[in-house]
Each structure stands twice: as C-alpha cells, then as structure tokens.
Amino acid sequence: EDDSFVSTPAPVDKLLGGLLAPGFDEESCLSRYQSALYRKASPHLPSRYLLARLRKYEAQHKKCGPGTDPYKKAIEQFKSNHSMGPMECNYVVWTPYNGLGNRMLTIASTFLYALLNNRILLIHAPSDLDDLFCEPFSKTSWVLPSDFPIIDRLSSFDIHTPQSYANMLAKKVIDKHSNGSLPAYVYLHLTHDYSELDKLFFCEDDQLFLKKFPWLVLKSDNYFIPALFLVPEYEEELRRLFPSRETVSHHLGRYLFHPTNAVWGMITRYYEAYLAKAEEKMGIQIRIFPFAHISSENLLAQILNCSRNENLLPEISVEGSSTTKAVRSKSVLVASLYTGYADKIRDMYYEHAATTGEIISVFQPSHEEKQHTEKQAHNQKALAEIYLLSFSDVLVTSSWSTFGYMAQGLGGVKPYILAFPEDGKAPNPPCRRAMSMEPCFHSPPTYDCKARKNVDKGALGRHVRHCEDVSRGLKLF
Ligand code: GDP
Numbered sequence: 001e002d003d004s005f006v007s008t009p010a011p012v013d014k015l016l017g018g019l020l021a022p023g024f025d026e027e028s029c030l031s032r033y034q035s036a037l038y039r040k041a042s043p044h045l046p047s048r049y050l051l052a053r054l055r056k057y058e059a060q061h062k063k064c065g066p067g068t069d070p071y072k073k074a075i076e077q078f079k080s081n082h083s084m085g086p087m088e089c090n091y092v093v094w095t096p097y098n099g100l101g102n103r104m105l106t107i108a109s110t111f112l113y114a115l116l117n118n119r120i121l122l123i124h125a126p127s128d129l130d131d132l133f134c135e136p137f138s139k140t141s142w143v144l145p146s147d148f149p150i151i152d153r154l155s156s157f158d159i160h161t162p163q164s165y166a167n168m169l170a171k172k173v174i175d176k177h178s179n180g181s182l183p184a185y186v187y188l189h190l191t192h193d194y195s196e197l198d199k200l201f202f203c204e205d206d207q208l209f210l211k212k213f214p215w216l217v218l219k220s221d222n223y224f225i226p227a228l229f230l231v232p233e234y235e236e237e238l239r240r241l242f243p244s245r246e247t248v249s250h251h252l253g254r255y256l257f258h259p260t261n262a263v264w265g266m267i268t269r270y271y272e273a274y275l276a277k278a279e280e281k282m283g284i285q286i287r288i289f290p291f292a293h294i295s296s297e298n299l300l301a302q303i304l305n306c307s308r309n310e311n312l313l314p315e316i317s318v319e320g321s322s323t324t325k326a327v328r329s330k331s332v333l334v335a336s337l338y339t340g341y342a343d344k345i346r347d348m349y350y351e352h353a354a355t356t357g358e359i360i361s362v363f364q365p366s367h368e369e370k371q372h373t374e375k376q377a378h379n380q381k382a383l384a385e386i387y388l389l390s391f392s393d394v395l396v397t398s399s400w401s402t403f404g405y406m407a408q409g410l411g412g413v414k415p416y417i418l419a420f421p422e423d424g425k426a427p428n429p430p431c432r433r434a435m436s437m438e439p440c441f442h443s444p445p446t447y448d449c450k451a452r453k454n455v456d457k458g459a460l461g462r463h464v465r466h467c468e469d470v471s472r473g474l475k476l477f
Pocket of ligand 1: 286337
C-alpha cells in the first residue's frame with residue numbers, strides 16, 4: 001500500500017522558534033511548553049539576534065538576581081542613599097498600576113528597557129499578582145524580595161513623589177551636567193498623567209544620564225515601547241532585535257507570560273469543553289469605559305454590524321429555514337465584565353439558521369460585573385480570558401483597551417477594532433481592521449529632544465503611526 005500521501009503532522013515547536021529556553025521543570029509550569037499545542041504555529045519567527053540577547057539576559061539575571069552577591073552589593077549601595085555610578089549589576093524595578101492588561105504591557109515594556117540597558121528586571125508583586133505568572137527566567141526569580149528597602153512605599157508613588165525624575169530635576173537634586181553626588185535611585189513616573197519633565201525620559205541625553213543609577217523604579221500604564229524606537233541610541237539595537245517591528249509585543253508576550261498551573265487549568269478546561277472542536281474560532285472582547293458611554297442595544301448592534309460588514313459572522317435566514325447538515329462550526333468566545341451580549345448573539349443563531357449553514361456556538365467564560373484588580377481570583381480569570389481570546393483566528397476588540405491589546409499580541413492577530421462611540425452611538429464604519437497587532441502607546445511624548453520643540457511624531461512616518469483607536473497615540477507598524 002502506498003502511504004506516501006499520509007502526511008505526518010509537523011512536530012509541535014514547544015520552544016516557539018527558540019524564544020523559550022529548554023531545561024525548565026515542565027510540571028511546575030505546564031503552560032510554558034504546552035501553549036504551543038493550543039495555538040497555530042506563529043508565522044513570525046523571532047530574530048536570531050533576539051534569541052541570543054534573551055539567552056544573555058537570562059544568564060545575567062541568574063548572576064544578578066535576588067540573593068546573589070552582586071544583588072547584595074547593590075542593595076548595600078541603595079541603603080547608603082547614594083549612587084556611585086553603574087555597578088556590576090543594575091536594576092529596574094517594575095511596580096503595578098491599573099488592570100492586568102496594563103500591567104502586562106508595562107512589564108513587557110520594562111523588560112525591553114532592561115534588555116536595552118543591561119539592567120535586571122524585578123517586579124514588585126503584591127498579593128493580587130499571586131499565582132498568575134510563572135517565573136520567566138530559569139533558576140532565579142524576577143520577584144522583588146520583600147525586604148527591598150522601600151517596598152512599602154512603592155504603591156504610593158505618583159507624580160508628586162520627590163524622588164521622581166521630574167521632581168529631582170526641578171528641585172535640582174540631580175543635575176545632568178555635573179558630576180555631583182547622586183541619590184540612591186530614580187523613580188520614573190511614566191503614567192498617563194506624567195509631566196513634560198517626566199517625559200524627558202525619552203530623550204537620549206537623559207537616557208545616558210540615567211545609566212549612572214544602579215536602581216530605577218518604574219511605574220506606568222502605557223505600552224511605551226514605540227517611543228523607545230524613537231530614541232536614537234536604541235534605534236539600531238531595536239532594529240536588530242525586531243527586524244519586523246510589528247512583532248514586538250507578540251514575541252515579548254509569549255516569552256514572558258506563562259500562566260501558572262492554576263490559571264492554565266482554567267484555560268485548558270474551558271478550551272477543551274467549548275473551543276477545541278470548532279473549525280474556526282472568533283473572539284469578541286467587550287470593554288466599556290465610563291468616558292465612552294454607549295447603550296447595550298447600540299453596542300450589540302455595532303458588534304453585529306461590524307461582524308456582518310467584515311464577513312466575520314454569517315447573516316441569519318429570515319425564513320427560518322432548517323439546515324440539515326452543518327457545513328462548518330464556528331465558536332464565538334465573548335469576554336466581557338457584563339452579561340447580555342453573548343446571550344443575545346447565541347439566541348440569534350438558535351432562533352434562526354445562518355445563511356451559510358454554519359453552526360455558531362457562543363460562550364462567555366465569566367461576567368465579573370466590576371473590575372476588581374485588588375482580588376487575585378478575579379485577576380486569574382482576567383488572565384485566563386486574555387489567553388483564551390488569544391487562541392482566536394479572528395478577533396474583535398474594543399477601542400482603548402489594553403486587555404484586548406494583550407490578547408491580540410499574544411495571538412499574533414490583527415484585530416477588528418470597534419470604533420469609539422460618538423454621542424452614545426457607534427460611528428460608521430462600526431469597526432476597522434488594525435494595521436498591526438501591536439498595542440497603542442496612549443500618551444506618548446511629543447517633545448523632539450534634538451529640535452527642542454513639540455512635534456507630531458506620528459506624522460514623521462518613522463517606525464510609528466497614530467493608532468486607529470487613540471488618535472494621539474502611537475503604535476509600531
Ligand atoms: P483596560 O482597562 O481595558 O485597558 O484593561 P485592564 O486589563 O488593564 O483593566 C481592566 C480589568 O477589568 C481587567 O484586568 C479585569 O480585571 C477586568 N476586566 C475587563 N474586561 C474583562 C473581561 O472581559 N473579562 C474579565 N474576566 N475581566 C475583565
């Protein structure tokens with residue numbers, strides 16, 4: 001018998017094109033090597049240079065991580081209240097702010113910043129972040145130790161904190177041009193309300209100056225990577241790391257974020273129960289912001305119009321014709337804090353046949369009603385849903401939502417973005433295909449450090465454009 005036509009399935013690439021290092025204990029974090037089984041192989045290969053830099057970073061993190069001699073030395077230096085220039089190991093401490101999508105995007109941004117600066121990323125992980133993510137780096141930890149000198153103050157850091165870069169510049173506690181003594185650390189305040197002086201962070205001179213500090217503390221609710229591409233010092237390195245700019249969050253997300261076994265259990269149980277058998281998977285992410293009011297009727301109509309215009313969901317047959325044989329099955333995963341949307345879409349395809357004969361099943365894993373970022377179990381569900389959405393072949397997402405950004409980045413999918421409501425109604429067209437799967441940097445700096453004036457960086461056309469959903473924002477493409 002000639003079996004040459006029987007194709008053997010390609011072996012699953014558990015290490016994602018070399019993005020993941022081998023050698024972790026598989027049982028302690030099943031998602032790390034299993035997620036490849038649940039996704040189509042990514043068409044985007046990481047660059048060899050990125051792989052080399054990640055392996056170098058991992059070695060460096062192991063050498064400098066909590067408990068090591070260089071870490072102890074750096075802590076001693078911190079406690080002396082002075083910085084004496086860069087040390088053997090230098091650090092950037094990430095602090096949480098806002099919801100999980102925001103947190104994941106800023107961890108990814110801070111990690112890339114650490115990579116560019118040969119710093120070690122340590123994350124301040126209060127209990128609401130417990131049992132969400134596995135350690136991404138082998139034989140060490142990325143968690144900031146609980147005896148870190150200022151750990152109790154980190155959550156209160158804000159624009160008024162005297163140790164912020166802006167406030168220390170304004171009060172002349174630090175001077176870029178003198179060789180005077182330096183404080184133990186700089187707080188980088190990069191949240192949406194940041195001042196013009198805080199934004200100097202994105203200037204090359206300031207970047208060079210900040211290298212003198214062994215300790216930086218960073219807080220942000222922005223995916224600030226697009227602006228790093230505009231810092232001349234980093235441009236060439238970033239080009240080598242990411243020859244394809246639109247894959248930054250895709251690769252960094254898959255590299256860094258591995259759900260713990262508790263969350264992976266939720267993800268895989270749900271997947272097996274509701275999604276595994278569908279021939280096509282669609283995800284709809286519904287996020288409603290107080291500053292973007294729209295009634296649930298209007299929003300449902302917007303979602304359905306978008307799906308119809310873009311051929312994402314089939315029309316229904318008004319005669320109520322009965323299909324005898326299903327031609328295809330399609331699952332629709334709805335992620336939202338609210339009930340109602342999934343039920344109405346499900347009812348529609350229960351009461352009427354799809355004109356294409358497709359069988360449409362609609363599911364929503366949870367409806368938490370309110371954001372509760374302070375609750376760990378709530379965050380576990382949020383992570384599970386970001387992951388489940390990322391398994392979709394097609395994604396519809398909400399404007400402005402970092403939750404959706406994270407799902408599209410992990411999935412490597414260019415979403416259809418539901419347009420921001422105008423006067424409580426959906427504008428026309430109801431949605432638009434994103435130009436890239438990259439997240440949007442919502443509040444980028446506009447200051448041109450060389451020209452010393454404000455400019456429209458999105459119009460310069462180098463590496464970044466304005467976002468589809470946030471006109472002042474910037475995204476890589
Ligand atoms: P953003 O505010 O949309 O940019 O996204 P964030 O993730 O930063 O914050 C929203 C938070 O609200 C999430 O982290 C969740 O805690 C919660 N949330 C919003 N939408 C959903 C959803 O569809 N499912 C679940 N489980 N939680 C959600």
